[in-house]
Amino acid sequence: MTTATTPSAPAAGVPRIVLADDASLFRAALAELLERDGCAIVAQSGNADELLDAVERHRPDLAVVDIRMPPGYHLEGLRAAVRLRRSHPGTGVLLLSQHLEVAHLDELVGHTARGVGYLLKDRVTGPGFLDAVRQVAADGCAFDPEVVPLLVGGRSGRRDELAALSPREREVLALMAQGRSNNAIADELHLTTRTVETHVRGVFQRLALPDEAEHNRRVLAVLAYLRSARRATISASAAADSVDLGRNPAADDRSTASP
């Protein structure tokens, strides 16, 4: 899944990023923010086609994509993101949107939570944004804090794979899903980093995750978390996946050029 160009851990090296947003003022400001943080903006694009071209050319670590783009301003960014995740698994995709929807989350994440993020657009001004960028660029995941209540709110309290977790472990897992590091989680919950590490290990054990590198296990834990929340909200993800196939055959042709 990972390629040689992708760093294996957050903050290792300079993340190479492609920005896609049709609002040039916002794009420029976002580029400045990321560059000041030590990221390299290798390309900027104003629509989905330019985005796909730029990713194909530059093979970046991350594409930050606005969900609505020309020409139709109707989920073009989401469609492009889903295609990118299939054709370029080494490139993380961070989708920004003015509002969050479970249906879009399902379509975006699909079956793997590696290298994917879904945030409200105004999170760019918040403290966790740069963390999230580096997580997704490093094949991790980052989901908006609002996604979690959205997923849980639609549930009807049935048993699922998270039932075995203690309340504290759930809290930790929810923050992991936002792309927080252990230190950030410790700050948020006013715990020591060691305690957080214990909770994280507890989560891994209770979810019976295979004995892999911690980074991969974090992703799997979050995916289990999303999956369990999603199951309650309907089996729409499968439908969304199948609907997505062949939605834009021309773009799919282009994506076959990837090595």
Add this chain to the structure above:
Amino acid sequence: MGEAPGGAAIDGAAAPAADHRRKPAASMTGNGDDLRRRYGVPALAVVGAVIGAVVLWLSDGGRDEDTTSTLFSGLVGGLYLLTGSVTHLRRPGRLGLRMVMVGISWFAEDLQVSSYPVPHTVGMFFRCVASGCLVHLLLAFPEGRLRTRTERAVTGGVYVFVLVLVPLGVPFYRSLTPNLLLVANLARMQDLLVDSTQVVFAVIVGALLVRRWFVATPPARRVLAPVYGVGLVGSVASLLHPALTGSTALLINEVAHLATLGLPVAFLAGALRVRLGRTAVGDLLLQLPQMPPTGLRHLLARALGDPTLRIAYPRPDHAGSDAGSTDGYLDADGQPVTPRPDDAVTPVRRGVRVVAVLLHDPALRADRHVLHAVTAAAALELDNQRLAAEVRAQLTEVRASRVRIVAAADEQRRRIERDLHDGAQQQLVTAALILRLARDRLGPAPPDPELGVLLRRAADGLEAAVTELRELARGIHPAVLTEAGLLPALRTLAARSAYPVQVVDGPALPPLPDQVAATAYFVAAEAVTNAAKHARASQIHVHARASGNRLLVTVADDGVGGANMNAGTGLLGLRDRTAALDGSLVVRSLPGAGTSVHAELPLEGS
């Protein structure tokens, strides 16, 4: 007999019209078809008169003064021929033909009186034929055609009797004049059979006539009166005659003769004095008030005897214009009316206004009085129907415009939502981002702490504005509805609700028209809001499913109930919206039994 009993008589009214239609050019030009229809019956009467003269000459020698004289017989037959012709010329139809046929059969029956063997033998075959024709005439009077199954059956039975059974008995009847076909003599038995059969038929016919009198409307009774009166006198006289003796018997016999003579005149009187059409108009007047709106055409068609009759209404913008043209005429459903090539067009007026036109067989013009009477009688009802058709058209238009208004409002909401997201919200986010860049430059310890606080307050304000704008946009029109559909939108609604709302799992919905999806969503959203606010429910269920050609949305809670749609909730407006899409919205809420809001929306034709 000229026609088979039963079937052909039913079609009597339709047949002339159908004949006519085959030759459209024939309409008012008076060519062969018209001539035949108009003068065919008088011509037949002339032939009948010639036959009658021959028969009277042949049978003169065999007359018995006690029964019928040549003069009397000639008078009766001739009167039928004459009155039948006059009836036919004054009022085209089948009645004149029926009367002429009675005249001809009357003479045919007389042939058996002849003392020459050949005419006598031939005449034996026709010895009862006049009674068959007379029964047909009586039952068909005054329209000239049989109306009920019973009448047709009785007439058919009589014809079979006089044309088949009686002739079969000819070789077995010895009479005074030699019967050339005689095989054996069963005359007495035959007389008994024929007499008793005639009595049976007489009773049946009498019963039918009595019943007709009692069910007839007063105008119809006026038509029947002369025939019934003369017939009654004749019948009573005939019945009394055998029981009397002497001068009284002679007197009664004269009365019976006079009644026989008077009967054809009574038929003519009935037909002429109160003509058929007026009976129809009388019936029409009586039936109009009880008529269902769709029955008017049928009623007029029956009154005028033209089953092909059509009614058309002027377009609202054509009212009162040239009545002869059918440009701009519509039927009751608002569809344009195309006249057939041979249609005659009769305008129906109220005052100067043409309220409708009748498209009909031109033959009806032969009886203008009836046509005028019928149109006059129906004018009011036709005007009502025209107004109803107009209202229907307007209602259709209003409905369509209501749907368009809903669609336009939805489109406007969608546009506002997008403008908020892609315009104002985008710019606020950009401003917040630039502000963040500025604050980042200041570093964690700004030279002026006050400035740091101000910038933080500005950032907080921007963040609050963005959040508020997002909620505003969602309230105006949830983007997920257009982006992902009704069920995801309902799930989002449930997830965002502060109360436990469960969207019931179900099969996937078919593709929904935008307005249907939006209406269903807004109904659910309003119902959930109301339940959360007032119901004190522990659980709210939202269920959307497609059934047949409808989308059903139910929002049910287990709260205190007692909700009222009219108590100022937003559901009232949503009921209008649902109605605009031809759907329905029902609220069931009993105190203590929870509240359920149920919307049904058609998936097609909206």
